[in-house]
């Protein structure tokens with residue numbers, strides 16, 4: 001007890017992801033743990049429902065290709081092997097939780113903007129991940 005054995009870092013693939021994953025890497029080294037990473041692609045249909053009366057599949061494909069290569073690049077820079085990289089479709093909070101259960105992580109690392117006021121009421125991915133997580137969650141402060 002007391003040591004993390006498998007850490008999952010969730011990245012939105014923005015510049016801030018570097019900072020978040022650096023923390024995850026330091027912890028990985030400190031605990032000699034496994035490190036996995038994930039990026040969740042939110043399907044356009046989920047974000048916009050039926051509001052856009054056009055076929056979004058080719059745009060969705062482009063988003064997917066770009067996300068795939070960015071995640072690969074990102075994971076490579078962290079020495080994360082392909083079998084520890086997870087590109088998933090869905091809602092970030094839900095997918096991060098089910099992946100964490102599936103691959104048996106004991107720490108999830110996310111970035112947090114430390115929002116306040118209305119933005120806080122509206123919620124954030126970090127909040128969503130924290131609520132309902134069965135394991136520890138580290139919210140790394142980003143931006144400002």
Ligand code: AMP
Nearest residue numbers: 010011012039040092110111124125126
């Ligand atoms: P947000 O609250 O949406 O600004 O995101 C804060 C943090 O949630 C990011 O730094 C990531 O750790 C995580 N996150 C947000 N969106 C995604 C995503 N699509 N896939 C994986 N992690 C995400």
